[in-house]
Amino acid sequence: MKIKNKLRLNVGLLFLLILILGSVGIGYIHALKRDTDKILVANYQTLEYSINMLSALDDTTKESITVFEENLFKQEANITEPGEKEATINTRRLYTQIKASNDTLLKNSLRNEIRDIMKMNMKALKSKSLHAQHTAKTATLWIAFAASLCILIAFSLMINLPSNIANPISELTKSIRQIADRNYSQRVHFNDNSEFGDLARSFNTMAEKLEEYNDSNLARLLLEKKRIETLISNMRDPVIGIDEQNNITFINKEALKITGLQIDDVRNKTLQRLSTENDLIRKLTNERNQPKGSANETLKIFNDGKECHYEKTIVPISIMPTGETKEKNAGIVILLRNVTAYKELDAAKTNFLSTISHEFKTPISAIKMGVQLLYNERTGTLNKEQHSLVEGIKDDAERLLRITGELLKMTQVESGNIQLSMLSGSPIEIVNYAVNATKIQADQKKLKLTLDHPMNLPNVIADREKTAWVLTNLISNAIRYSTEGSEISISVKPVADKINFEVRDFGKGIAPDYLTKIFDRYFRVPGTSTEGTGLGLSISKDFIEAQGGTIGVESTPGEGSRFYFQLPSSTDQ
Numbered sequence: 001m002k003i004k005n006k007l008r009l010n011v012g013l014l015f016l017l018i019l020i021l022g023s024v025g026i027g028y029i030h031a032l033k034r035d036t037d038k039i040l041v042a043n044y045q046t047l048e049y050s051i052n053m054l055s056a057l058d059d060t061t062k063e064s065i066t067v068f069e070e071n072l073f074k075q076e077a078n079i080t081e082p083g084e085k086e087a088t089i090n091t092r093r094l095y096t097q098i099k100a101s102n103d104t105l106l107k108n109s110l111r112n113e114i115r116d117i118m119k120m121n122m123k124a125l126k127s128k129s130l131h132a133q134h135t136a137k138t139a140t141l142w143i144a145f146a147a148s149l150c151i152l153i154a155f156s157l158m159i160n161l162p163s164n165i166a167n168p169i170s171e172l173t174k175s176i177r178q179i180a181d182r183n184y185s186q187r188v189h190f191n192d193n194s195e196f197g198d199l200a201r202s203f204n205t206m207a208e209k210l211e212e213y214n215d216s217n218l219a220r221l222l223l224e225k226k227r228i229e230t231l232i233s234n235m236r237d238p239v240i241g242i243d244e245q246n247n248i249t250f251i252n253k254e255a256l257k258i259t260g261l262q263i264d265d266v267r268n269k270t271l272q273r274l275s276t277e278n279d280l281i282r283k284l285t286n287e288r289n290q291p292k293g294s295a296n297e298t299l300k301i302f303n304d305g306k307e308c309h310y311e312k313t314i315v316p317i318s319i320m321p322t323g324e325t326k327e328k329n330a331g332i333v334i335l336l337r338n339v340t341a342y343k344e345l346d347a348a349k350t351n352f353l354s355t356i357s358h359e360f361k362t363p364i365s366a367i368k369m370g371v372q373l374l375y376n377e378r379t380g381t382l383n384k385e386q387h388s389l390v391e392g393i394k395d396d397a398e399r400l401l402r403i404t405g406e407l408l409k410m411t412q413v414e415s416g417n418i419q420l421s422m423l424s425g426s427p428i429e430i431v432n433y434a435v436n437a438t439k440i441q442a443d444q445k446k447l448k449l450t451l452d453h454p455m456n457l458p459n460v461i462a463d464r465e466k467t468a469w470v471l472t473n474l475i476s477n478a479i480r481y482s483t484e485g486s487e488i489s490i491s492v493k494p495v496a497d498k499i500n501f502e503v504r505d506f507g508k509g510i511a512p513d514y515l516t517k518i519f520d521r522y523f524r525v526p527g528t529s530t531e532g533t534g535l536g537l538s539i540s541k542d543f544i545e546a547q548g549g550t551i552g553v554e555s556t557p558g559e560g561s562r563f564y565f566q567l568p569s570s571t572d573q
Contacts, residue, residue: 021146238336424570434471459570478505498566510555
């Protein structure tokens with residue numbers, strides 16, 4: 001039966017029972033009212049008339065005669081019981097005779113007749129009361145029966161009807177979840193002709209088609225899986241896949257080669273167990289919680305009979321399940337990029353720059369010395385044109401010497417051979433050295449150098465020479481990008497357990513897009529002067545960080561820039 005028809009039938013049956021219950025109740029209520037009316041109208045009124053006639057018979061006044069006649073007249077119109085008519089006729093006859101003769105014996109007979117009428121009605125009253133009680137009992141039984149039947153049917157509907165609707169829906173929901181989990185063999189069975197039966201047949205048809213589609217694509221999916229596995233296996237760079245349960249899902253030939261493992265060593269083994277058996281696996285996987293998607297420091301791994309350099313990158317894998325709005329973690333992929341060739345080229349470049357810088361420094365110094373000799377009047381007086389040429393040679397020689405010095409410092413940084421002399425000293429001495437070194441340059445642009453520092457400034461633990469070079473470089477940059485006649489503020493102050501050095505200019509500033517790149521090697525802000533190598537700030541960063549400090553910049557276009565660095569303070573004075 002259809003659910004719609006089933007609901008109609010059950011609700012209709014319940015409605016019919018309620019209608020029957022109401023009809024029975026109303027019928028018996030009317031029967032009781034009818035019986036009560038009979039008692040009140042017929043018998044009770046006759047008794048009242050009879051009592052009034054007996055009372056009037058004992059009184060001889062005119063008013064009593066009138067009362068007797070009125071009640072007798074009413075009684076004659078209210079004859080309802082067997083024998084009551086004859087008794088009423090006799091009462092009228094005896095009353096007529098008494099009016100004519102006023103005989104006492106006749107009055108007694110009249111009283112007896114009235115009493116007979118009363119007895120008849122009392123008997124009828126009792127009989128009708130019993131009948132009314134019987135009617136009430138019958139009504140109670142029928143109403144109780146109908147109410148019980150309604151309650152039973154309603155309880156049955158309350159229990160069975162929701163189950164008949166909810167159980168198929170629950171079973172269908174479970175089957176849909178099975179289909180969502182790719183269990184396309186799931187079927188539902190509703191052996192009826194209801195809407196659920198139609199829904200089940202449609203669902204089973206859909207499941208069969210999905211299963212057929214899945215089977216038809218299984219071979220293609222397996223082929224694609226095999227192709228991807230072959231591609232990963234034959235990559236020149238090591239690749240390791242780890243799922244969300246921290247188990248190795250795949251590892252290619254190169255990764256097996258550098259770890260010294262065999263494919264059988266990886267199968268059916270947890271990552272935790274492999275980490276205890278292989279040091280390289282432990283090193284690679286223990287660092288998987290670091291920031292994803294960015295390269296780590298270069299790893300040195302012995303491979304192919306030599307020490308090789310690999311750059312590790314961790315790539316997080318996330319998927320968006322169908323029908324959901326939140327991504328689900330599916331594990332990570334560890335990529336090891338062989339950068340040995342780049343490292344060797346970088347080392348060769350560093351050696352080349354170091355050699356060239358050393359070779360350049362000597363002749364450049366000789367050129368600078370020759371220029372100074374030309375300025376000496378003992379070598380002859382220079383005319384205006386010659387003096388201009390010598391000035392140009394001097395500037396170029398100083399620029400080449402500065403570039404050569406920066407290249408030498410860069411080779412120290414790249415080779416990791418930064419020689420530090422960490423001593424406790426006065427930060428004011430470092431600042432004064434830098435200010436004196438840049439004073440002539442500032443005077444040429446009519447710039448005012450202001451120094452701000454508190455009294456009793458703690459000592460700083462630093463390499464004095466390299467820190468002074470960094471501060472000199474920052475002041476030189478501030479001079480270069482400041483407008484003529486402006487101010488450059490230099491401040492030194494303690495910050496927690498650090499000494500903060502700060503150089504502030506009021507030039508055109510640096511665009512926010514370039515702030516993150518300002519300390520990159522060879523980087524120059526677009527649109528600025530091409531003077532310089534783009535190495536000064538990069539070398540400054542390396543020098544400061546090598547001393548355990550930090551360096552940074554803040555800038556607002558049109559308002560200027562603030563370069564600062566911090567080094568550890570010392571309690572020694």
